[in-house]
Amino acid sequence: MLPATVSDADDADDADDADDADDADDADDALDPLSAVTHPDPYPYYRELATHRPFFRDQRLGLWVAAGAREVAEVLSHPDCRVRPPAQRVPPALAGTAAGDLFGRLIRMNDGAAHAPLKGLLMPLLAAIDPAAAAHRAAALAELIDLMAADTALSAERINGVLFTLPVVTLADLLGLPVAVDCATAVAVAAHVAAFAAAQSPLADANTVQAGALAAQWLGNWLANAEPATGPLPSLHVAAHAAGIDAQAVSANTIGLLVQACEATAALAGNTLLRLGRGKVPSGTSPEELVAEVAVSDPPVQNTRRFLAADAHLCGHDVKAGDAVLVLLAAASCIGLADGKCPWTFGHGRHACPGDRLAQALAGATVRALLARGAEPAALARAFRYRPSLNARIPHFC
Numbered sequence: 552m553l554p555a556t557v558s559d560a561d562d563a564d565d566a567d568d569a570d571d572a573d574d575a576d577d578a579d580d581a582l583d584p585l586s587a588v589t590h591p592d593p594y595p596y597y598r599e600l601a602t603h604r605p606f607f608r609d610q611r612l613g614l615w616v617a618a619g620a621r622e623v624a625e626v627l628s629h630p631d632c633r634v635r636p637p638a639q640r641v642p643p644a645l646a647g648t649a650a651g652d653l654f655g656r657l658i659r660m661n662d663g664a665a666h667a668p669l670k671g672l673l674m675p676l677l678a679a680i681d682p683a684a685a686a687h688r689a690a691a692l693a694e695l696i697d698l699m700a701a702d703t704a705l706s707a708e709r710i711n712g713v714l715f716t717l718p719v720v721t722l723a724d725l726l727g728l729p730v731a732v733d734c735a736t737a738v739a740v741a742a743h744v745a746a747f748a749a750a751q752s753p754l755a756d757a758n759t760v761q762a763g764a765l766a767a768q769w770l771g772n773w774l775a776n777a778e779p780a781t782g783p784l785p786s787l788h789v790a791a792h793a794a795g796i797d798a799q800a801v802s803a804n805t806i807g808l809l810v811q812a813c814e815a816t817a818a819l820a821g822n823t824l825l826r827l828g829r830g831k832v833p834s835g836t837s838p839e840e841l842v843a844e845v846a847v848s849d850p851p852v853q854n855t856r857r858f859l860a861a862d863a864h865l866c867g868h869d870v871k872a873g874d875a876v877l878v879l880l881a882a883a884s885c886i887g888l889a890d891g892k893c894p895w896t897f898g899h900g901r902h903a904c905p906g907d908r909l910a911q912a913l914a915g916a917t918v919r920a921l922l923a924r925g926a927e928p929a930a931l932a933r934a935f936r937y938r939p940s941l942n943a944r945i946p947h948f949c
């Protein structure tokens with residue numbers, strides 16, 4: 552999951568921002584950079600922002616907004632732009648829970664030297680997973696764990712379940728975790744990963760946060776007893792131990808990989824089904840080609856955030872320590888690929904997604920598995936809504 556963290560920056564009085572306030576007030580009332588995430592068609596709005604308001608202050612939201620491709624890249628590369636507010640390593644709702652403890656150890660949620668050694672081990676681990684082999688394994692697991700039993704109708708609910716289960720279970724299996732022992736284990740692991748991911752949303756209510764804390768505890772216990780004999784985890788633990796890295800940080804980030812694979816990959820596969828259902832897909836286009844296209848044109852992760860650790864000059868503006876920047880990946884995406892190669896939805900710079908190719912392979916395999924079992928994209932596209940979210944565009948089929 553790619554949590555959108557709530558800004559606690561309170562800098563509405565900043566005189567430097569006054570000129571930019573008009574920009575926000577002029578904005579289309581029906582849309583703002585957060586409601587755009589789940590709007591039926593936010594792309595004309597994003598294109599307008601990327602072209603005419605590439606970096607501005609939205610006074611109503613209390614956020615700076617980066618929408619132009621150059622500005623998005625500048626924010627994500629700036630040394631003072633951090634993934635968490637410097638004084639708040641963990642969202643307040645999660646603090647003091649098992650979910651908060653896990654969250655605080657994630658490389659995704661930390662900057663700085665302390666996390667660099669573990670990151671240096673995790674990146675090559677992910678890079679070494681062959682996307683084609685991952686897709687192949689996903690196809691086999693769809694059969695093996697009976698996620699889509701032939702004797703049961705492929706209802707919308709079941710399809711939602713598959714989107715949130717198959718990519719996570721496949722990644723866990725590729726890591727060597729005993730997840731595919733039976734269908735119940737696979738479904739339980741995926742459900743707990745999804746519950747932990749959901750608890751990180753700023754929209755999470757008290758029950759969701761509590762379920763996330765229980766899920767984090769469950770996942771920690773499961774992992775402690777999992778003892779992978781195959782896959783890359785045993786050598787990760789050995790290398791981490793040799794480098795003096797805390798074993799708990801390794802476990803937390805192992806769970807973190809599954810969490811990263813959860814909502815965003817479900818969204819990528821779901822948005823690909825929608826694209827198929829809406830038609831106008833050239834015949835002969837493979838699910839994999841379509842996934843790559845959807846990652847650019849209807850991206851699952853629409854924005855991320857950065858928090859200023861110091862006063863800085865950013866994108867031509869003076870910004871202050873504590874300010875928050877909403878980085879509109881989906882707006883930059885209207886202009887093309889990042890670096891001319893990777894879709895913006897996978898981020899950019901120090902925290903760019905190391906799972907981009909793997910995620911696209913898993914999304915393609917999930918779409919393929921669903922189509923092979925009779926999923927009907929046109930029917931799905933007629934009855935869906937987007938899950939409430941401030942950063943991810945995840946369809947829920949009804």
Ligand code: HEM
Binds near residue numbers: 722812856898
């Ligand atoms: C197998 C699936 C996936 C895995 C294992 C994975 C893993 C990760 C990890 C470990 C990070 C943190 C990197 C760091 O902080 O240095 C990350 C970041 C990120 N991932 Fe993924 N990811 C997956 C799927 C996806 C998908 C499907 C998307 C979107 C389409 C996505 C978008 C992102 C973005 C935008 C970031 C950076 C967030 C930021 O800079 O604030 N990921 N991913």
